[in-house]
Amino acid sequence: MTNLPIAQILHRAGHWSGTAETCELGYSDRFLRRKKLTTQSGRPFLVDLAQTTSLDHGDALELGDGALIKVIAAQEALLRVSGPDLLRLAWHIGNRHTPCQICADHLLIEADPVIRHMLEHLGATVTGITAPFTPEGGAYGHGRTHAHDHGATAHDH
Numbered sequence: 001m002t003n004l005p006i007a008q009i010l011h012r013a014g015h016w017s018g019t020a021e022t023c024e025l026g027y028s029d030r031f032l033r034r035k036k037l038t039t040q041s042g043r044p045f046l047v048d049l050a051q052t053t054s055l056d057h058g059d060a061l062e063l064g065d066g067a068l069i070k071v072i073a074a075q076e077a078l079l080r081v082s083g084p085d086l087l088r089l090a091w092h093i094g095n096r097h098t099p100c101q102i103c104a105d106h107l108l109i110e111a112d113p114v115i116r117h118m119l120e121h122l123g124a125t126v127t128g129i130t131a132p133f134t135p136e137g138g139a140y141g142h143g144r145t146h147a148h149d150h151g152a153t154a155h156d157h
Contacts, residue, residue, distance in 0.1 A: 004036065004046045005063040013058030020060055020068035026076050027099065027110065027133040030055040039069055057134050073132035077111040083124040092122060099135035108133060 021039040033052040038044045047061060055061075057073035082105060083089055090107055093100045098115055101108035109115060110133065116126050 004044055005065065005067070006046045006048050007061035007063050007069065008048050008050075009062035010049060010053060010055070011060040011062060011068070013056055013060075016060045016068065018068060020070040022070045022072050023061075024072040024074045025055065026074045027135070030071065030073070040072075045069065054137070057132060073134050075130050076133045078108050078129050078131055078133055079111050079116055079119075080127045080129045081107040081109060081119055081124050083122075085123070089119060089122060089124050092118065099133075101133060101135045108135070 021041055021043060023037050023039050025037070031052065031054050032047060032049070034046070034048050036044060036046050045061075045063060055071045057071060059071045060068045061071065062068055081089055081093070086105070086107065090100065090102065093107065093109060093115070096115065096118075098109055098112070108129075108131065111128060119126050
């Protein structure tokens with residue numbers, strides 16, 4: 001991995017411009033600090049960020065030579081959740097620390113048979129789909145609350 005181009009700079013979606021190669025990553029793969037990745041055109045590179053970071057669809061990693069690699073959210077197996085009491089369903093999903101993408105008339109979560117059964121028992125209509133997954137970030141700012149550290153303050157993240 002020593003001769004690979006290295007990406008140590010992250011530009012958030014909407015805060016960069018220009019041309020870029022693309023790298024398609026699933027939700028869990030977009031949470032990283034140091035990892036070897038490959039662009040869709042087959043170019044390997046190493047991500048080496050200062051801290052573990054949640055990459056979002058549309059973000060760009062900058063290589064040492066200034067080249068940009070745009071992060072694309074990959075198609076994943078998801079559950080589309082709808083029902084007459086969407087807020088209540090969202091509360092139950094959040095209560096289980098399950099990442100959730102909130103849309104106007106439905107919710108999207110990763111495919112999980114246990115959560116699916118719970119939601120159906122609560123009266124939800126649950127449909128398996130394949131789509132990019134871009135759930136809401138954590139309550140303390142950008143990214144995820146993977147560690148479930150409820151004692152953290154806003155400036156810690």
